[in-house]
Amino acid sequence: MLLELQEIHKSYKGGSGIFKNEMKPILKGVSLALREGECLGIVGESGSGKSTLGRIALGLEEADSGRVLFEGRRHDRASHQAISVVFQDYTSSVNPRFRVVEILSEGIRSTMRSSKERREYAKNLLEEVGLCEGILDRFPHQLSGGQLQRVCIARAISTKPRFILLDEAVSSLDVSVQVQVLELLKNLKEKYNLAYLFITHDLMSATFLCDRLLFFQEGRIAETLEDIRELGKIQNPYSRSLLEAVKALEVPHFC
Numbered sequence: 001m002l003l004e005l006q007e008i009h010k011s012y013k014g015g016s017g018i019f020k021n022e023m024k025p026i027l028k029g030v031s032l033a034l035r036e037g038e039c040l041g042i043v044g045e046s047g048s049g050k051s052t053l054g055r056i057a058l059g060l061e062e063a064d065s066g067r068v069l070f071e072g073r074r075h076d077r078a079s080h081q082a083i084s085v086v087f088q089d090y091t092s093s094v095n096p097r098f099r100v101v102e103i104l105s106e107g108i109r110s111t112m113r114s115s116k117e118r119r120e121y122a123k124n125l126l127e128e129v130g131l132c133e134g135i136l137d138r139f140p141h142q143l144s145g146g147q148l149q150r151v152c153i154a155r156a157i158s159t160k161p162r163f164i165l166l167d168e169a170v171s172s173l174d175v176s177v178q179v180q181v182l183e184l185l186k187n188l189k190e191k192y193n194l195a196y197l198f199i200t201h202d203l204m205s206a207t208f209l210c211d212r213l214l215f216f217q218e219g220r221i222a223e224t225l226e227d228i229r230e231l232g233k234i235q236n237p238y239s240r241s242l243l244e245a246v247k248a249l250e251v252p253h254f255c
């Protein structure tokens with residue numbers, strides 16, 4: 001197993017007024033495992049604890065109890081090198097004063113000392129994500145949302161990771177652009193045998209990319225779908241309601 005989460009619990013201080021210091025459980029014993037090269041989707045409504053789970057999986061935040069293992073070990077320097085992340089908010093995840101070439105150099109600066117070499121590498125990264133080298137010297141505000149998210153994906157693969165956490169990575173994009181970025185993610189996954197944890201509130205994008213799905217509800221896994229082709233067989237009323245919502249959009253390819 002590449003990544004394992006075992007019985008993760010997490011609470012935050014929540015509530016209001018006289019309850020403001022009470023702890024509110026957000027994750028209530030979540031376990032999951034991700035194999036090399038696979039895409040596991042976590043689908044659930046907003047506020048159900050998905051991003052919290054993602055931060056804990058990355059080692060950005062500690063769980064109250066439970067264990068996170070990357071290749072059987074707790075997070076360390078080696079695991080951090082093998083892990084990347086793409087968030088929903090591409091505008092705030094890049095430095096607005098950096099040019100594209102600098103954004104793409106962030107992760108490789110320590111290993112690639114010459115700026116000429118980094119520029120060459122950045123060019124190749126842009127090609128990998130379907131952008132032309134003409135944008136190397138542009139600033140983020142000179143790019144479209146789709147272009148900027150592609151730059152973030154290029155930055156994520158720049159360190160040659162084995163695992164990428166995608167937290168609502170396409171959710172802010174227009175639907176037509178979403179499909180293109182999902183295609184890109186699928187191609188990169190196959191080309192580099194990447195494993196993804198694809199966190200989303202949108203079942204449709206998850207079915208496009210994922211091999212397996214976990215339906216997440218109020219900090220718990222409500223249902224597990226081991227094979228995406230069996231989407232029609234899901235039982236749990238909550239997961240079904242998400243599916244019905246997608247069906248209502250009358251998208252013929254998987255209904």
Ligand SMILES: Nc1ncnc2c1ncn2[C@@H]1O[C@H](COP(=O)(O)OP(=O)(O)O)[C@@H](O)[C@H]1O
Pocket residue numbers: 012013014026044045046047048049050051052053
């Ligand atoms: N750092 C934090 N401090 C306090 N509460 C938080 C914090 N992060 C998230 N929460 C709360 O945890 C719940 C789950 O949030 P989140 O993990 O972002 O859910 P999702 O990504 O599924 O929308 C929300 O009620 C949110 O307000």
Ligand SMILES: [Mg+2]
Pocket residue numbers: 050051052168
């Ligand atoms: Mg979230």
